[in-house]
Amino acid sequence: MLFFKVKFGWMKIQIINGPNLNLLGRREPGIYGSRTFEDYYIELKDKYAGAAELEYYQSNVEGELINKLQEVGFSFDGIVINMGGYTHTSVAIADAIAGIKTPVVEVHVSNIYAREEFRHVSLSGKNCKGVLTGFGLDGYRLAIENLLAG
Numbered sequence: 001m002l003f004f005k006v007k008f009g010w011m012k013i014q015i016i017n018g019p020n021l022n023l024l025g026r027r028e029p030g031i032y033g034s035r036t037f038e039d040y041y042i043e044l045k046d047k048y049a050g051a052a053e054l055e056y057y058q059s060n061v062e063g064e065l066i067n068k069l070q071e072v073g074f075s076f077d078g079i080v081i082n083m084g085g086y087t088h089t090s091v092a093i094a095d096a097i098a099g100i101k102t103p104v105v106e107v108h109v110s111n112i113y114a115r116e117e118f119r120h121v122s123l124s125g126k127n128c129k130g131v132l133t134g135f136g137l138d139g140y141r142l143a144i145e146n147l148l149a150g
């Protein structure tokens with residue numbers, strides 16, 4: 001089944017970015033780099049055309065992130081999520097990830113373990129298929145590769 005999904009472009013993957021990630025490229029470039037996510041997303045779409053249908057959603061609002069997880073979490077084949085600061089605080093988003101069927105890969109642009117102590121905890125990480133942290137924007141590509149591999 002996976003073979004056919006990949007071969008015929010049926011894998012549907014939702015990328016979700018949480019608070020302040022709309023500022024990538026402008027926000028603390030020493031930590032997060034100088035490229036906008038929109039620019040990187042064009043490259044991703046291009047790279048995976050024919051292998052996956054990628055969708056992108058960003059919100060600064062906790063409940064909207066939960067709504068999106070519930071909306072795609074029973075029909076899409078994979079979710080790549082960067083919850084930003086909610087990673088460290090949101091029981092509700094962690095619960096939403098635990099409650100859906102679609103596998104979720106958590107991504108962080110920076111290495112959360114090399115930063116302030118309050119960033120070392122991810123409330124959601126244990127509910128995810130895996131967590132990628134510190135690979136810059138390339139973490140999103142690595143997450144997609146993992147989801148495509150099944």
Ligand SMILES: O=C1C[C@@](O)(C(=O)O)C[C@@H](O)[C@@H]1O
Binds near residue numbers: 083084119
């Ligand atoms: O907003 C973010 C971005 C982040 O998730 C990252 O991608 O490195 C790390 C979080 O600690 C921070 O609050």
